[in-house]
Amino acid sequence: xxxxxxxISLTKKFNLNVAVNNLSFSVDKGEIFGFLGPNGAGKTTxxxxxxxxxxxxxxxSLINGIDISKEPIRAKLDIGVIPEMGSIYPDLTAKxxxxxxxxxxxxxxxxxxxxxxxxxxxxxxQGRENDLAKNFSKGMKQRVxxxxxxxxxxxxxxxxxxxxxxxxxSQRLIKKIIRDMNKKGSTIFLTTHxxxxxxxxxxxxxxxxxxxxxxxxxxxILRLSLExxxxxxxxxxxxxxxxxxxxxxxxxxxxxxxxxxxxxxDNPDIVIKNxxxxxxxxxxxxxxxxxxxxxxxxxxLKFTREKD
Amino acid sequence: xxxxxxxxxxxxxxxxxxxxxxxxxxxxxxxxxxxxxFMFISFYLGRNIDLHDFFGGFLAMSIFFTSSSVGPLITPxxxxxxxxxxxxxxxITVGGIIIADAIAGMIFGIIINIVVAxxxxxxxxxxxxxxxxxxxxLISSFCFSSLGVFLASPSRSNSPSNVMMLSSLVRxxxxxxxxxxxxxxxxxxxxxxxxxxxxxxxxxxxLNYSLRATHILPIYLDFILLIIFCFLFIFLSxxxxxRNLRRGx
Numbered sequence: 001x002x003x004x005x006x007x008i009s010l011t012k013k014f015n016l017n018v019a020v021n022n023l024s025f026s027v028d029k030g031e032i033f034g035f036l037g038p039n040g041a042g043k044t045t046x047x048x049x050x051x052x053x054x055x056x057x058x059x060x061s062l063i064n065g066i067d068i069s070k071e072p073i074r075a076k077l078d079i080g081v082i083p084e085m086g087s088i089y090p091d092l093t094a095k096x097x098x099x100x101x102x103x104x105x106x107x108x109x110x111x112x113x114x115x116x117x118x119x120x121x122x123x124x125x126q127g128r129e130n131d132l133a134k135n136f137s138k139g140m141k142q143r144v145x146x147x148x149x150x151x152x153x154x155x156x157x158x159x160x161x162x163x164x165x166x167x168x169x170s171q172r173l174i175k176k177i178i179r180d181m182n183k184k185g186s187t188i189f190l191t192t193h194x195x196x197x198x199x200x201x202x203x204x205x206x207x208x209x210x211x212x213x214x215x216x217x218x219x220x221i222l223r224l225s226l227e228x229x230x231x232x233x234x235x236x237x238x239x240x241x242x243x244x245x246x247x248x249x250x251x252x253x254x255x256x257x258x259x260x261x262x263x264x265x266d267n268p269d270i271v272i273k274n275x276x277x278x279x280x281x282x283x284x285x286x287x288x289x290x291x292x293x294x295x296x297x298x299x300x301l302k303f304t305r306e307k308d
Numbered sequence: 309x310x311x312x313x314x315x316x317x318x319x320x321x322x323x324x325x326x327x328x329x330x331x332x333x334x335x336x337x338x339x340x341x342x343x344x345x346f347m348f349i350s351f352y353l354g355r356n357i358d359l360h361d362f363f364g365g366f367l368a369m370s371i372f373f374t375s376s377s378v379g380p381l382i383t384p385x386x387x388x389x390x391x392x393x394x395x396x397x398x399x400i401t402v403g404g405i406i407i408a409d410a411i412a413g414m415i416f417g418i419i420i421n422i423v424v425a426x427x428x429x430x431x432x433x434x435x436x437x438x439x440x441x442x443x444x445x446l447i448s449s450f451c452f453s454s455l456g457v458f459l460a461s462p463s464r465s466n467s468p469s470n471v472m473m474l475s476s477l478v479r480x481x482x483x484x485x486x487x488x489x490x491x492x493x494x495x496x497x498x499x500x501x502x503x504x505x506x507x508x509x510x511x512x513x514x515l516n517y518s519l520r521a522t523h524i525l526p527i528y529l530d531f532i533l534l535i536i537f538c539f540l541f542i543f544l545s546x547x548x549x550x551r552n553l554r555r556g557x
């Protein structure tokens with residue numbers, strides 16, 4: 001299996017600020033690849049360099065082996081880009097937006113009409129296809145934006161925060177379409193800061209922080225790197241300050257969320273024993289006790305904090 | 309070869325998109341049609357000028373303003389609504405987008421001013437050198453439209469009002485040094501020198517030649533200089549847009 005996307009030592013500075021620093025990774029053909037990072041980590045800048053929208057100061061990006069800086073048209077014929085903002089023309093209808101996008105790729109008129117009708121159906125835009133996009137909700141605009149990026153059936157799809165700010169129904173639809181595109185053979189490059197989305201969709205994820213790559217692997221492997229750490233969630237029938245009573249042995253962090261305590265530990269057995277002792281001593285009833293495995297979000301926090 | 313066809317096709321799709329979205333709107337069309345009328349009222353009525361002498365300059369002024377009016381606004385509008393990023397992701401170059409913006413402005417300028425030209429020629433009964441007239445009309449419309457696109461390019465702002473300030477700051481002075489209101493031979497030396505830096509000067513000369521058979525410069529030189537201005541504006545726009553893209557979208 002060849003490489004669909006290759007980032008080779010990508011570096012970008014804006015004035016004195018290094019937005020992306022010597023970033024190298026590759027994405028295999030047919031993969032759904034998640035690109036994670038906190039706000040301002042350099043996700044969108046990287047995506048723009050990969051898609052030829054921004055020139056890197058150093059390094060290069062290859063699309064199916066084609067250097068996008070040197071042969072932008074050839075490389076762009078293989079890709080579809082869905083920017084974060086619903087980037088559609090508000091004064092065109094849903095149908096006109098999709099048709100306009102298709103025309104750039106030289107699709108024949110009859111084929112373009114067929115594909116547009118199909119996309120309108122898949123994205124549940126039928127009945128509204130002739131309405132101006134400026135009258136659409138955010139979710140509908142995002143659906144039109146994605147549909148217009150799929151009309152030429154791109155081999156590689158770059159998506160920037162696809163479900164950001166959308167309702168659950170739109171989110172589910174978009175995730176389903178991303179999976180369907182991938183099943184048909186498209187490579188998906190997805191930037192997100194939604195850990196659940198990355199965990200559910202992506203075969204591999206990269207975590208970027210302050211412009212540098214801090215981790216890259218399958219979500220499960222990143223999560224397993226924290227396997228020794230678990231979270232004990234406990235609540236009592238009375239309001240107490242657990243920090244005062246509990247021994248700090250094997251406790252990494254305690255966080256109070258509503259009436260529950262999230263206790264991060266490397267030894268849940270000892271911590272639970274100590275908690276039970278505290279409950280007995282102070283005549284407390286344990287109303288809830290749960291042990292959570294480390295999540296991708298925990299891995300994300302670990303890797304981004306290490307960089308800090 | 310196939311890639312060149314892709315670039316040309318994409319360029320004309322952007323032209324079509326620009327006309328549909330930015331020019332084919334009632335307020336823009338009404339502005340385009342009313343603007344020459346208001347200019348005629350402002351600059352002709354109440355002044356003791358021979359209409360035959362005035363018309364060439366008036367037509368040049370109208371072509372200049374209508375062709376260069378919307379071009380400066382397209383990129384800021386597209387940046388503001390997020391479509392510029394999407395546009396750049398299509399198989400098109402920055403140069404292709406710039407040329408497309410200029411062609412759309414040229415078409416708008418031609419459509420609006422054909423009405424003005426035909427009415428003027430019929431009413432005033434000119435014997436027109438049609439080849440020179442049409443060539444001057446086409447090349448100058450593209451040249452002024454390119455100027456409009458160029459005036460939007462140095463700014464990274466996505467606010468149309470900011471871009472319009474710079475555009476007006478350049479376009480109005482150009483008008484006054486182009487021999488429209490004061491014939492070139494009556495301008496002081498500094499005015500005459502400055503007039504050669506305005507592309508409108510060469511259009512006025514060409515229109516005077518094609519309508520009244522009077523001119524100051526050789527006709528071929530007027531055409532050459534207008535074409536040089538076209539290349540210059542497109543070239544500079546390309547440099548500025550690419551520089552801006554290196555700094556972010």
